[in-house]
Amino acid sequence: MAWQEIIQFRSINIPDKEVRENIRERIRMERKRTEGLLNFHFLENINVETDLAIILTWRTNISQESASSLAQNLALILSQFGQVTQSMWQEI
Numbered sequence: 001m002a003w004q005e006i007i008q009f010r011s012i013n014i015p016d017k018e019v020r021e022n023i024r025e026r027i028r029m030e031r032k033r034t035e036g037l038l039n040f041h042f043l044e045n046i047n048v049e050t051d052l053a054i055i056l057t058w059r060t061n062i063s064q065e066s067a068s069s070l071a072q073n074l075a076l077i078l079s080q081f082g083q084v085t086q087s088m089w090q091e092i
Contacts, residue, residue, distance in 0.1 A: 013081070
């Protein structure tokens with residue numbers, strides 16, 4: 001089953017490049033050791049540069065009922081800088 005987690009972030013200030021690169025690296029490392037994590041995208045809103053989104057694409061055999069530990073950790077990091085929302089989506 002394919003599904004995605006979307007983590008949206010809004011802040012008054014953009015997290016500095018070091019924080020952003022730390023997040024990217026954390027996802028890259030997790031991707032290597034986490035079964036089922038197919039891909040990720042780290043996006044910036046075209047019109048509002050302080051809005052970011054992370055999309056994690058998964059393929060697993062079981063239905064996911066709560067956010068992955070990776071998504072929870074990323075949300076915790078980002079929540080230090082602004083408002084975070086998380087959602088889970090599945091292909092239909």
